[in-house]
Amino acid sequence: MFEFLTSPAVYQFIRGPLVWLSFMIFIGGNLYKFLSMLSLAKKDKVVFPYISLKYSLRSILHWIIPFASTNWRKRPGMTVITFFFHTCLLVTPVFLIAHNALIKESWNFRLWTIPETIADVMTVVVILCALIFLMRRLVVPEVKFVTFGTDYLILSLAVLPFITGFLAYHQLLFAYELMGTLHILAGELMLIAIPFTRLNHMVYFWFTRAYTGSEFGAVRHTRDY
Amino acid sequence: MIKVERRPVSDPGIDENAKKLTPEQIEGVIRHVLEKESAGRLRTFVETCIHCGLCSDACHYYLAYKRDPSYSPVAKVRLTLWDMIRRKYRVDAESIKMYARISYAECNICKRCSMYCPFGIDIAYLMTVVRRICGLLGVVPQYLQDQGNSHMYTYSQSWVPQDDWVDTALWLEDELRMDIRNGRIPFDKEGAEVMYSPHSLEAKFKTNLLTNIAKIMNVAGVDWTMPSFDGWDSTNQAMHVGDYETMGMVERMHFEAAMRLKVKKIITSE
Structure with missing residues (x-):
């Protein structure tokens, strides 16, 4: 198994065609999800008549800024963890030096990068926050009550690229070649899974918030934050 | 269906009418409401919920029942809508009685949980969908049906x-x-x-x-x-x-x- 995973052919495959494939599934899948949501929303009698740009933005802004909504203020611990988790999860892979070096090799351009030590710390933050999420699922009664196998699955899918990336960077556990391969695989798995699991809250967040913000603001003349 | 602790309460509108239900009728009504009558909101809300439990503190039933997790807003969706969907609409009359109890008597559609949900999921709307199913099946608390x-x-x-x-x-x-x-x-x-x-x-x-x-x-x-x-x-x-x-x-x-x-x-x- 180890030999198979570290063989040059497999390595070439997962760092070449499979990356393209997973990005295509990620983008195509999300586009499909978005379009099917749009067509279903047209069938729903109240969605389009209610929607309002002003109240959509008001709602989204109050919920993507830490402590800007009542529930964020009532749950400061959860707010800090959630915002650290999501910020690090999105920023680290995009602005990582190693990733940008690969992009530069292929297309000769790169984004800004963050120093390696900071990226390392951010990776640990993601892993620790995920651990806290896991503990919540196991311990907090109201969360435990609504936890299914899929909840553990999507949490693992989100955090595996970070665990494998951390281990590969520090050359721990397995040989670097194997760990690197596993890291790429984990990242691809996550990308493929996003459109088809509840990880698609990454896309839906903006639209559910826009609808509820509009309903509360434009129709009921009240706040939803 | 998982066990939840509830004091038995008899209501002729729920108990007697549930006896007349046939499996085909139940499946047909659920399919009609979830697939024909509901559209974008239902699908998006169900697919977006990340099961975080942050809506719990919004619910006065949850607080009044000493933070019993089965009374939290998301738990009520889990015990009704998710249950129907996971069992592919093939549920028995006992489940319909439970759905009726939860949607009519343990939620009064106040929408406070929508203000607590980070995604703005309209849980009250989801409960009205459950009520619609029970209403079409005629499994409704008698006093309410009388009105x-x-x-x-x-x-x-x-x-x-x-x-x-x-x-x-x-x-x-x-x-x-x-x-x-x-x-x-x-x-x-x-x-x-x-x-x-x-x-x-x-x-x-x-x-x-x-x-x-x-x-x-x-x-x-x-x-x-x-x-x-x-x-x-x-x-x-x-x-x-x-x-x-x-x-x-x-x-x-x-x-x-x-x-x-x-x-x-x-x-x-x-």
Whole structure:
């Protein structure tokens, strides 16, 4: 198994065609999800008549800024963890030096990068926050009550690229070649899974918030934050 | 279905009617409501929920039952909608009784949980979808169904037909004149500023409330009126039953009464 995973052919495959494939599934899948949501929303009698740009933005802004909504203020611990988790999860892979070096090799351009030590710390933050999420699922009664196998699955899918990336960077556990391969695989798995699991809250967040913000603001003349 | 602790409560509207259900009927109704009647909101809300439990503190049932997790908003969705979807709509009558209990008696659609959900998922709407399913199956708390039936037969919530309504307002006007000289409860005044539409009970056992309003309107000198015809009742229990056909009729009658009287504003009580 180890030999198979570290063989040059497999390595070439997962760092070449499979990356393209997973990005295509990620983008195509999300586009499909978005379009099917749009067509279903047209069938729903109240969605389009209610929607309002002003109240959509008001709602989204109050919920993507830490402590800007009542529930964020009532749950400061959860707010800090959630915002650290999501910020690090999105920023680290995009602005990582190693990733940008690969992009530069292929297309000769790169984004800004963050120093390696900071990226390392951010990776640990993601892993620790995920651990806290896991503990919540196991311990907090109201969360435990609504936890299914899929909840553990999507949490693992989100955090595996970070665990494998951390281990590969520090050359721990397995040989670097194997760990690197596993890291790429984990990242691809996550990308493929996003459109088809509840990880698609990454896309839906903006639209559910826009609808509820509009309903509360434009129709009921009240706040939803 | 997982076990949840509930004190048994018998309600003929739920228990007796659930006995008549057939599996085909249940599956058909759930399929109709979830696939034909509901669309974008239902699908998106169910697919987005990340099961974080942050809505719990919003719910007064959850707080009142000493933070019993089965009363949290997301738990109620889990015990009803997710349950139907996971079991591919093939659920038994016992489950329908549970759905009815949760959606009618353990949630009053206040929407506070939508204000707590980071995604703004409208959990109250999801509960109305469950009520719609139970309503179509006829598994509804008897008292509530009775009010829904009253809307169908008398166009008011509490079995007050139109002639009783006029009669009640006329004797209330007589009594009003003991307190206010030449006090009026004006019916059908076209072009008035305000149409007052009472709660059905104001024409039945809480008539003193209608008298109070009449006193306020008379003393304040408001240009007001009420319809003598159907559409006077501002309540709509059919909405709570999940009987959207009757709900639509009641709502239309109410607004058409205001249109017919050419009033500028509608004032409703409670």
